[in-house]
Amino acid sequence: MNQSSQTLLSVNNLATHFATEEGIIRAVDGVSFELKRGETLGIVGESGSGKSVTNLSILRLIPEPPGRIAGGEVIFNGQDLYALTNEEMRRIRGRRIAMIFQDPMTSLNPFMRISKQLMEITRLHLGYSKSQAYEHAVSMLELVGIPDARARVDSYPHEFSGGMRQRVMIAMALSCEPELLIADEPTTALDVTIQAQILELIKDLKRKTGTSVILITHDLGVVAGMTDHIIVMYAGRIFEQARTLDLFRAPANPYTKGLLRSVPDPTSEQGELYQIPGLPPDLANLPKGCPFAARCERAEEICGREYPPFVEVAPDHHSLCHFAMEVYATSKRERESRIAAPSATGNAILPVTNQTSPSNTSLANENLR
């Protein structure tokens, strides 16, 4: 969290709409954030909250039609991406901003050898010769920990397991040493043990290359140990935005608190996992007022009537809620009582892999620092 470091990406008031038969879907509606060089940003939210669309919009990969970037700007390295020609944008994709996707089983071309898929990107952006690109492909596979890389580089994707394919995707994404890596739920489709390995790999490569990372997930546990900042999204909007530690210490939004409660706690024997009741709203017919109102435990009459304000509850910590200050204060109080009685933590936040955070036994310990 080096405050003086330079801004790499700044997204301002982004809005992306889809024209559907039910009406206009505001999949992303007024999203703003900044990412500094070398930092990692986590974007969290339930499925359908607009995480993927936000990031596809940054890369201008929204299918048009039905999609349309309806407003806002994306400044990458001082350059307005929405002012670029298609040709200029293509030189940024894959080379300076790379993206890996949720499902490694379907994200690689099943008809093309891994070697060819890896070579394609360095030949395109770095002008490598065939043999250079081939050697580079082998070394990238070694870098992401594929055993016997040279022997396996000519395989087809179906000959690799899911975890191995995601490693290939990461190798491909990092081939041109991009300044920004967007990882869209890179572990959601994988087994738990593989998940941890892939996250470890991303963390490790990030340390080696200094790449900035946007890590998208629906699981707050995943981002806890990896990110500097977190954005919590719901219904296409940012509901809470804070530095990672601040968000875990004192969430200021009822939605965030619900997500935190639904993180599985390995130390607790409770079988039943908490789930926020109800379903995300129909984006084509959003009720007026707070989009979360129908599901919110904290909701009051005003929530269904008026759209909530985006409140700065503390420096660098924002929450979209009529009662942001109150929720924040409650969270702080709860934390203090937990510190007093560490055994009563209930749902502690346990990052799946946690090396940068001081401890992964419980949130309480972390708070004692």
Added chain:
Amino acid sequence: MFSFIVRRLLVILPMVLIVITIAWALIRLAPGDFYATERGLPPAVEKNIRAKYGLDDAWYIQYGKLMRQLAVLDFGFSRKYQEQTVNEILRRTLPVSIWVGLSAYLIALVLGLTFGTIAALRQNSALDYSSMAAAMLGISMPNFVLGPILVLVFALTLFWLPPGRWEWVEVGGIYLPNIKYLILPAITLSAVYMAYIARLTRAGMLEVLRKDYIRTARAKGLSERQVVFRHALRGGILPVVSYTGPALAFLVAGTVVVERVFALPGLGNYFINAALNRDAPLLLGITAFIAIVVLVFNLLVDIAYAYIDPRIRY
């Protein structure tokens, strides 16, 4: 793969046997035979002839004879064209049918793939709608209607092309068709396949273009052309490859009609004549030949499919 090919070749034998048996049974079951004409031959003469060709032998003797003929792929002399063997007729007529059939399928492939891909890339554009409307027309227009229309326009009105018949030209010892005679039959025969292939390609491409790996290809920074040709096309044409097997079977049926319309000296025309004349040896010979060709082509298509899609292993 090798054992797959061997297995499939072994299946071809009983399949041909079944086809031939059915054809033979149908010929027997149909009332009348080659000599049952209204010419009213003297009974003694007719009796002699029937004896000569074994027409009054028990069915199993006739069937046994057929099996022997099938084993050596030699069906003896035609009954109508007494001085020619079935194999001679095949050798003479087959090149005509192959030229017409293959040019038709080639035209259909090239234009069908092109229009289908363009339609998919420009989904819902005027180009998309007009090529798909044309395809609909192509599918619903039978070739015995399209053929005469083309003849009327290009032969009888514009006088650009001959209305029918066939001509070989010798080029350095090889006989090639005179292209003027090939054009109209080939186009007539290709229309329906072109239309079908265009629709299959469009649907296949639209499906592939939605796939995750296409998004990956775009995220790599590839141009739209590279995305389509390097990444999308291969998966997009798989339905067309599968269609090529059955298409060939229909193509054979199509040649029969088109050769009739354009009076071509091809296999199909002889096939119809053989059926009308109850020329059993010729009919069975052509049937056996077509059955073998269709089955072998289906095998080739499966091999091509495995070549295109590395996930398929037999």
